Amino acid sequence: MPPRCLGPSHLPLAPFLYPALFRPRSAHPTLLRTAISRHSSSSSSSSSSSSTLNSLPESRLNPAPDDYAAPSFADKAELTIYAGRGGNGCVSFQREAFLPDGPPNGGDGGIGGNVYIQAAHGETSLHKLARRRFIRAGRGKHGQGSGKGGMRGEDVVITVPVGTIVQEIERHDPAAEEELALRAYQALKKQKRRELLAQEQRDREAKKEAEQETEHEDELEAELEAEEDALDERRRKKNSPEDDYDPDADNPEREKWLLYPGMSKSEMKSAEFPKLPKRTRFFQQPPPPIYLDLSRPTPTPILLAVGGINGLGNPHFTSRNHPRPVFATKGEEAVTMKISLELKLLADVGLVGLPNAGKSTLLRALTNSRARVGNWAFTTLQPNIGTVVLDKYSGRPNVKARRHRYPSSSPDANADDSTLGEPRTRFTVADIPGLIEGAHLDRGLGIAFLRHVERAGVLAFVIDLSAGSAVAALKSLWREVGLYAEMRQEEERSREFEARVDWDLVSQASRGPINLMGASYGTPLPMQEAQSRTPTLHIAGKPWYVVATKADLPETRENFKELEKYLEDVTEGREEHPGGVEGAWTKSCAAIPVSAIKGQGVERIVDWTVGLLDE
Numbered sequence: 079m080p081p082r083c084l085g086p087s088h089l090p091l092a093p094f095l096y097p098a099l100f101r102p103r104s105a106h107p108t109l110l111r112t113a114i115s116r117h118s119s120s121s122s123s124s125s126s127s128s129s130t131l132n133s134l135p136e137s138r139l140n141p142a143p144d145d146y147a148a149p150s151f152a153d154k155a156e157l158t159i160y161a162g163r164g165g166n167g168c169v170s171f172q173r174e175a176f177l178p179d180g181p182p183n184g185g186d187g188g189i190g191g192n193v194y195i196q197a198a199h200g201e202t203s204l205h206k207l208a209r210r211r212f213i214r215a216g217r218g219k220h221g222q223g224s225g226k227g228g229m230r231g232e233d234v235v236i237t238v239p240v241g242t243i244v245q246e247i248e249r250h251d252p253a254a255e256e257e258l259a260l261r262a263y264q265a266l267k268k269q270k271r272r273e274l275l276a277q278e279q280r281d282r283e284a285k286k287e288a289e290q291e292t293e294h295e296d297e298l299e300a301e302l303e304a305e306e307d308a309l310d311e312r313r314r315k316k317n318s319p320e321d322d323y324d325p326d327a328d329n330p331e332r333e334k335w336l337l338y339p340g341m342s343k344s345e346m347k348s349a350e351f352p353k354l355p356k357r358t359r360f361f362q363q364p365p366p367p368i369y370l371d372l373s374r375p376t377p378t379p380i381l382l383a384v385g386g387i388n389g390l391g392n393p394h395f396t397s398r399n400h401p402r403p404v405f406a407t408k409g410e411e412a413v414t415m416k417i418s419l420e421l422k423l424l425a426d427v428g429l430v431g432l433p434n435a436g437k438s439t440l441l442r443a444l445t446n447s448r449a450r451v452g453n454w455a456f457t458t459l460q461p462n463i464g465t466v467v468l469d470k471y472s473g474r475p476n477v478k479a480r481r482h483r484y485p486s487s488s489p490d491a492n493a494d495d496s497t498l499g500e501p502r503t504r505f506t507v508a509d510i511p512g513l514i515e516g517a518h519l520d521r522g523l524g525i526a527f528l529r530h531v532e533r534a535g536v537l538a539f540v541i542d543l544s545a546g547s548a549v550a551a552l553k554s555l556w557r558e559v560g561l562y563a564e565m566r567q568e569e570e571r572s573r574e575f576e577a578r579v580d581w582d583l584v585s586q587a588s589r590g591p592i593n594l595m596g597a598s599y600g601t602p603l604p605m606q607e608a609q610s611r612t613p614t615l616h617i618a619g620k621p622w623y624v625v626a627t628k629a630d631l632p633e634t635r636e637n638f639k640e641l642e643k644y645l646e647d648v649t650e651g652r653e654e655h656p657g658g659v660e661g662a663w664t665k666s667c668a669a670i671p672v673s674a675i676k677g678q679g680v681e682r683i684v685d686w687t688v689g690l691l692d693e
């Protein structure tokens with residue numbers, strides 16, 4: 079269905095909104111009435127006082143410079159996460175009256191807690207996580223006497239906003255390191271044994287030769303000499319550092335044992351341990367590097383770092399050789415990981431414009447936002463998100479919409495169940511700081527904020543009709559956006575990380591936390607692959623339109639006419655796309671004249687946007 083926009087006949091607007099220039103589309107009277115009543119009530123309610131900045135009365139849409147709400151916001155955070163280590167096993171024996179040598183009854187330690195991550199609606203910023211910096215899961219408690227097992231360490235779930243990208247920076251996995259140390263030790267041991275055997279062989283051969291060469295007369299003398307030599311040799315070997323080598327002394331496995339408290343050092347040194355039982359973690363640690371693109375709410379938490387294995391109590395080691403084992407095993411150290419979180423807000427519409435174009439005023443006019451407005455460049459320093467409510471819960475939605483889908487989801491992927499198939503009741507609008515020429519080179523407030531509109535379903539270019547040629551402004555904005563998109567694509571291509579979330583599997587998993595690398599989930603599917611396949615055009619492939627704002631100001635009409643003519647040419651193919659991108663979306667390029675400060679014309683934006691989102 080084509081985007082809908084209200085025709086001039088339905089709009090009791092001032093002549094500066096050029097109704098004759100606006101292309102007629104199907105109208106939606108219900109929406110119109112509510113939208114108009116909302117804005118007229120909001121502007122009339124506060125028309126008594128007057129603003130110091132312009133001649134218009136102070137209102138919600140023309141607020142005083144200090145009338146704004148600035149919620150805390152951070153779109154980047156770096157966290158160090160610590161999974162909990164496992165609790166130690168306990169060495170203990172039953173003691174009772176008339177039972178001096180009771181059986182072993184040491185309890186097992188508790189398993190360490192895991193660290194998970196989950197994307198949820200409702201979260202909009204990473205500032206709390208950025209302040210925390212460290213996240214620790216609970217450690218498993220040690221086992222106790224009388225067979226008491228230690229408590230399991232508490233799991234931690236990191237909740238992030240939908241649209242967060244998680245990247246692993248570094249990790250320390252003691253279990254993997256231990257495994258390496260053990261392998262190195264076994265290789266060394268093998269080599270030593272081989273050397274010893276070779277030495278013995280050589281000695282035997284030398285002795286044999288000496289025996290053959292010796293004459294009968296001095297046989298006795300030679301034998302004595304040989305014996306002396308052998309004795310010397312043995313003495314020399316004994317004093318040599320090589321002979322000090324005790325194959326078991328630096329066995330890394332010894333480190334894993336825990337001995338009965340109060341045992342002397344020599345006892346500890348001479349203690350003989352059985353073979354360590356082979357144990358695996360209950361959850362498998364996802365292999366490095368982790369890369370997650372949480373562009374949809376995750377129904378269940380995703381595992382990041384696995385807690386350590388618990389130690390075993392001494393009853394596990396009772397055997398014929400060790401009827402009263404005075405040892406237990408220690409709990410395993412757990413994974414430590416450094417991750418970076420980057421939030422790309424997921425709004426349906428992204429407002430892109432030069433500084434002071436009127437983006438924040440437009441956001442205020444469209445939504446209940448209290449974004450800061452000021453007559454100077456870079457009033458907005460952080461992205462603002464507002465929600466346009468279409469359904470007033472008065473029975474049926476004001477705008478009939480089909481399905482609400484996430485813009486970044488691939489067509490065949492299952493979206494979050496809670497939002498699929500529902501009529502559209504709202505959409506979100508992101509207002510970002512203004513862009514200046516060279517923004518893609520990080521000039522002005524730079525590209526840092528362009529990523530917030532990168533994922534929007536629709537782009538709205540907000541252009542100030544009173545500030546020079548609107549066509550030139552549009553071209554310059556598209557140039558910046560296009561160059562940014564190019565840079566992002568380069569980045570994506572050279573990215574070595576592979577995403578590892580299989581969203582289909584994630585949505586199938588009905589309950590319990592997700593272990594991405596668990597055997598039951600099979601080979602992980604690189605989600606990024608699915609995503610990078612679709613947006614070859616990246617931002618240029620998205621539907622867009624122009625909001626020509628400040629239309630109430632004098633002498634803006636010609637500028638708008640020129641803009642509209644230009645956009646018509648772009649739609650018809652007579653002019654190339656303003657960003658010069660081949661194959662970019664030019665299906666129905668429209669310019670909507672508005673006076674955001676008076677709340678006039680903004681309802682057209684709502685209707686047009688819904689049309690584009692549902693296209």
Ligand SMILES: Nc1nc2c(ncn2[C@@H]2O[C@H](COP(=O)(O)OP(=O)(O)OP(=O)(O)O)[C@@H](O)[C@H]2O)c(=O)[nH]1
Nearest residue numbers: 433434435436437438439452456457458512674675
């Ligand atoms: N006359 C008129 N003035 C407007 C309109 N919209 C915004 N303004 C004024 O333009 C100035 C800038 O508005 P903002 O909404 O702060 O502009 P912005 O694009 O968010 O600016 P930055 O955040 O700095 O990029 C303010 O003084 C507004 O009152 C409009 O429709 N008509």
Ligand SMILES: [Mg+2]
Nearest residue numbers: 437438457458
């Ligand atoms: Mg602003």
